[in-house]
Amino acid sequence: MAFKYRLEILTILAILGFCALFLYTSSIMNEAEFAGADTQGSALVAEITGKSEEEFQPLIWQWSPPSGEIEAGIFALQAAIGGIMVGWVFGYWKGQKKTA
């Protein structure tokens, strides 16, 4: 409790541990594709129901990003929106504290 940055150190350790775990699993599992869990989930639904994955069509028409790059870009946009919100508020609170 005496150390001021205990939680920060713990966070860094957890992230480093997470990275190490990833490097370890990706080195021992050669066949691992690191596909999305939802991709595997869809495959399992297809397997259990005995239908092919092409038979599962969206119930409501939906636009999908034409390529992985575009999808990654939109995901980055989503993260950026969140980042702006968080940064804006922390800055606002910091300014409030200064003028108070």
Next chain:
Amino acid sequence: MEGYLPWQWCVVWWFIALPCLVFGIYRLKKVLEMDHEALPLLGVTGGFIFILSSLKLPSITGSCSHPTGTGLSAVCFGPWITSVVCAIVLLFQSLFLAHGGLSVLGANVVSMGIIGPIAGYIVYRALRDTRVNMYLTVFLACAIADLFTYITTSLELALATPAEVGGITSSFVLFMGIFAFTQVPLAIVEGIVLALVFKYIVQLKPDIILRLKVFPEEKIRAARGEA
């Protein structure tokens, strides 16, 4: 996963999600009317839902999954308001990313916005007035919220696609293997990161945490004294 839930189940989950969302909007209005300083806090907790749910992180199972980021919002505002924020994020992902979809939005709101946050909220309420460290409470609440989101997803899929042998139970186990197991390391990292975020909120703006009665005053004072 648009198309993978039969329409009957989509309707069922929408029916559960909608009243929760309506109640969430009502609660949100009340909280914001009561205290206009709650809006920035909502921005931070909602911002982290946006950030964390956009990250696809690799896990020990050789696949990738998203953290949810909902725990912090559940601790500060409760599960109902969190469900509204989640619905916005999930709508964004349905419209622009083909991630989820409009028909399964109800099911996704139930898992990510309702059951997950409720599970996290129960953990937080159970530990709030005990001597358990405040940050440890936030960590546990966030990790549990994340895990229960994916346990619920597994259950939703299992209910809709029972296996030929063993029925719902055995397909639940299979889906858990894909969704919940992958999630364990992600949930732990997410919990620690959000606990750290909560520490910064407490340092910068303790009065809003106090006014929303997120934690008792002695605990906040003790945490600020030490950390």
